[in-house]
Amino acid sequence: MMTYTFIALVTLFTTSDASLLPPPVPAYRNLTADPVSVGHAVRNLQTTVDFYNGTLGLVLLEQTEWRNDSAYGQLTATTGASYRQAILAIPNQHWTLTLTEYQGLERAEVKQREQDPADPGLTLTVKNSTTINNVLSGINATTVNGEPVPAGGAAGTTSTVWVYDPDGYMVELVQRSNASDYFTVPEPTVTDGPGMTYVIRGQLDLTMENYTQALTFYHDILDFDIAPGFEPLIGPDEYQQVGFIGSVFNISSNTSWAAVTGNCDPVTRCEWYEYDDPDRVALIYPVQDIGVGLTYYAVQNLDAILNEVIAANLTIVTEGGSPVVVNGMRSILIRDPAGYLVMLEEEPATISL
Ligand SMILES: *[C@@H]1O[C@H](CO)[C@@H](O)[C@H](O)[C@H]1NC(C)=O
Ligand SMILES: *[C@@H]1O[C@H](CO)[C@@H](O)[C@H](O)[C@H]1NC(C)=O
Ligand SMILES: *[C@@H]1O[C@H](CO)[C@@H](O)[C@H](O)[C@H]1NC(C)=O
Ligand SMILES: *[C@@H]1O[C@H](CO)[C@@H](O)[C@H](O)[C@H]1NC(C)=O
Ligand SMILES: *[C@@H]1O[C@H](CO)[C@@H](O)[C@H](O)[C@H]1NC(C)=O
Ligand SMILES: *[C@@H]1O[C@H](CO)[C@@H](O)[C@H](O)[C@H]1NC(C)=O
Ligand SMILES: *[C@@H]1O[C@H](CO)[C@@H](O)[C@H](O)[C@H]1NC(C)=O
Ligand SMILES: *[C@@H]1O[C@H](CO)[C@@H](O)[C@H](O)[C@H]1NC(C)=O
Ligand SMILES: *[C@@H]1O[C@H](CO)[C@@H](O)[C@H](O)[C@H]1NC(C)=O
Ligand SMILES: *[C@@H]1O[C@H](CO)[C@@H](O)[C@H](O)[C@H]1NC(C)=O
Numbered sequence: 001m002m003t004y005t006f007i008a009l010v011t012l013f014t015t016s017d018a019s020l021l022p023p024p025v026p027a028y029r030n031l032t033a034d035p036v037s038v039g040h041a042v043r044n045l046q047t048t049v050d051f052y053n054g055t056l057g058l059v060l061l062e063q064t065e066w067r068n069d070s071a072y073g074q075l076t077a078t079t080g081a082s083y084r085q086a087i088l089a090i091p092n093q094h095w096t097l098t099l100t101e102y103q104g105l106e107r108a109e110v111k112q113r114e115q116d117p118a119d120p121g122l123t124l125t126v127k128n129s130t131t132i133n134n135v136l137s138g139i140n141a142t143t144v145n146g147e148p149v150p151a152g153g154a155a156g157t158t159s160t161v162w163v164y165d166p167d168g169y170m171v172e173l174v175q176r177s178n179a180s181d182y183f184t185v186p187e188p189t190v191t192d193g194p195g196m197t198y199v200i201r202g203q204l205d206l207t208m209e210n211y212t213q214a215l216t217f218y219h220d221i222l223d224f225d226i227a228p229g230f231e232p233l234i235g236p237d238e239y240q241q242v243g244f245i246g247s248v249f250n251i252s253s254n255t256s257w258a259a260v261t262g263n264c265d266p267v268t269r270c271e272w273y274e275y276d277d278p279d280r281v282a283l284i285y286p287v288q289d290i291g292v293g294l295t296y297y298a299v300q301n302l303d304a305i306l307n308e309v310i311a312a313n314l315t316i317v318t319e320g321g322s323p324v325v326v327n328g329m330r331s332i333l334i335r336d337p338a339g340y341l342v343m344l345e346e347e348p349a350t351i352s353l
Pocket of ligand 6: 158177178179180181
């Protein structure tokens with residue numbers, strides 16, 4: 001574990017400042033796909049960097065100036081826009097957080113709700129909920145349920161708060177009660193080192209229209225080690241009422257939900273949910289709209305995956321419908337079956353073979 005972490009950090013810190021996208025080579029290299037970054041479009045890059053770096057204490061790895069890049073414009077269907085990015089490290093994970101601000105084209109502001117298909121959530125495990133909740137109260141962070149930020153829980157209890165970041169993107173900050181509360185990933189290595197003032201691990205969450213869409217794409221096409229159910233809350237292929245958990249998200253307790261959970265890599269827990277709220281609306285927006293999420297995956301055989309994506313009738317966002325070379329990587333932007341944005345990037349090593 002230590003060795004992997006060390007390799008990952010070296011890779012991140014040696015990324016040249018000409019690189020705009022996350023580091024292409026993940027520490028874990030599975031046969032099909034590995035998460036390399038999770039991100040979203042921001043209203044103002046400095047404001048959001050201040051939140052994740054200044055307030056939450058994540059290490060800022062890289063921040064670019066404004067750029068115009070026609071290949072990137074084609075890739076993301078933002079031709080004519082300029083953009084700038086910041087990349088932050090997530091402690092104990094091999095993937096990063098990528099924030100992107102666009103200018104020169106219209107940007108809508110998206111109201112994110114947990115029940116809506118294609119709504120992402122970034123879960124950050126914290127050392128101490130009392131400390132982080134005090135920090136969040138201090139900046140008047142907006143909670144997802146509209147309640148004031150609560151006081152943190154005692155040591156040895158699970159204590160969670162969901163807030164909106166400056167772009168209305170949902171972030172969970174959770175103190176875990178014990179090792180079993182990490183579900184399918186090991187307890188992280190906790191130090192007082194850089195980036196770990198508060199946050200010690202990340203997790204990736206996403207809402208689907210139907211939980212089976214997580215299986216057809218993330219299991220069947222990207223090959224992640226995931227399965228129906230969210231033990232001990234929901235059994236495989238089972239619908240349950242959300243109950244008290246709904247109050248965290250302002251969802252009625254009688255809403256039924258189902259889930260798919262497991263690992264996107266050996267140390268990354270990933271969770272997908274379906275909420276059968278009659279008022280849900282899919283959050284399908286262009287990449288530049290404020291708060292819109294996007295996850296980047298390094299893949300081993302882009303053409304084979306793309307054939308499966310096409311066979312599944314998924315949407316290809318990239319102009320022209322074919323991979324574009326950006327920073328030496330063959331990349332394409334698609335939507336998963338719920339409409340969430342997914343960047344597939346083929347590593348240079350694969351291309352040169
Ligand atoms: C922000 O990131 C920098 C590295 O770019 C790091 O040195 C600094 O400690 C971080 N800020 C905070 C408040 O953690
Ligand atoms: C990008 O293009 C726009 C419009 O052509 C121009 O106004 C702007 O100066 C360019 N920015 C950069 C960083 O090259
Ligand atoms: C938070 O809200 C309180 C009460 O409205 C206000 O006094 C305080 O200045 C605000 N703090 C920040 C950082 O905005
Ligand atoms: C909670 O949901 C209701 C609709 O069910 C909505 O009117 C209200 O604005 C929501 N509250 C927050 C804090 O988003
Ligand atoms: C969190 O910090 C508070 C205040 O410093 C302390 O009383 C509490 O025991 C800590 N909780 C954990 C889980 O370490
Ligand atoms: C771990 O915490 C859970 C609640 O989050 C509790 O049910 C379980 O008994 C705890 N296990 C141990 C070994 O303390
Ligand atoms: C979810 O999809 C499955 C498989 O297509 C289907 O059998 C099931 O009825 C769907 N669930 C709902 C609530 O629509
Ligand atoms: C769930 O509860 C709400 C009130 O909170 C009610 O309006 C709605 O009809 C209930 N839905 C079901 C399926 O029972
Ligand atoms: C990825 O590969 C590693 C090393 O071969 C393996 O231990 C792990 O289970 C794989 N991860 C997934 C999510 O399949
Ligand atoms: C994709 O769309 C075609 C044409 O509409 C249809 O025949 C086919 O069944 C669809 N495939 C899937 C996997 O939905």
